[in-house]
Amino acid sequence: MSGDLKITSKGALGALVEGVDLTQVTPEQMGALEQAFAQHEVLFFENQSLAPEAHLAFAERWGEINVNRFFAHVEGHPAIAQVVKEPEQQGNIGGYWHTDHSYDQVPALGSMLLAREVPPTGGDTLFASCTRAFSTLSEGMQQMLLTLRAVHSSRHVFGAQAEYMDAMEGRLGNAEAATQDAVHPVVIRHPLSGRPSLYVNPGFTLRFDGWTDKESAPLLDFLYQHIGRAEHSIRYEWSEGALAFWDNRATWHWAVNDYQGSRREMHRVTIEGVELGAA
């Protein structure tokens, strides 16, 4: 227990937080949530059913809102991205390991995803811990990775030529805004916990800085397999009114696309981050 909050670890990362109403978080509870967020990297809250205004108000307590350039937004709320899959659609948004916004030079801190409608079965989200994954590498590999930087981009995912944009059938847009390229350390010092965190992901990382794509692929593939291992990840089963708040600098996520014929609707609010430094 932390004050009147009950915080229960979910294993490799993540914790369920009980005993809080997100429309009325006290300063003492906020302090406990900040500590829990740095420690567990994803926080889950259930039975919240927040109105859009309350969702935004809770997000604003963590920082400025980042309005995503590519996602459709919830009607009347341009700062809330709509992550939806209709029964007749095949592809889902975020159905692969990634961390949001690594293509920005100042990547977003994280997102708060609120479940509005969940399928009868399936539609879970996987989360992986990039800090835990770094800690389970050998000393030799850790030292080598500490010397590297990597190039990230939005162009191949959200640009006009990207296959993903076609597969999303109008749920993403603004392809002409996919102009971001960024270089970050491969191992960052996490801005909140101070822990070293592997900062590459299959969604947006192109190559190591100064290496070719071909030279980079084997080591990136090794790191992707390693981070996504069962020992570094968890699976979260949603219920309506649940909210997950994840840290983009410490985690990956993957929306599992196993509910064909059913509807799933989530609302996502993203919070601005800080420039990332090397570990």
Ligand code: SIN
């Ligand atoms: C996302 O990648 O932001 C979506 C995650 C989800 O829908 O579970």
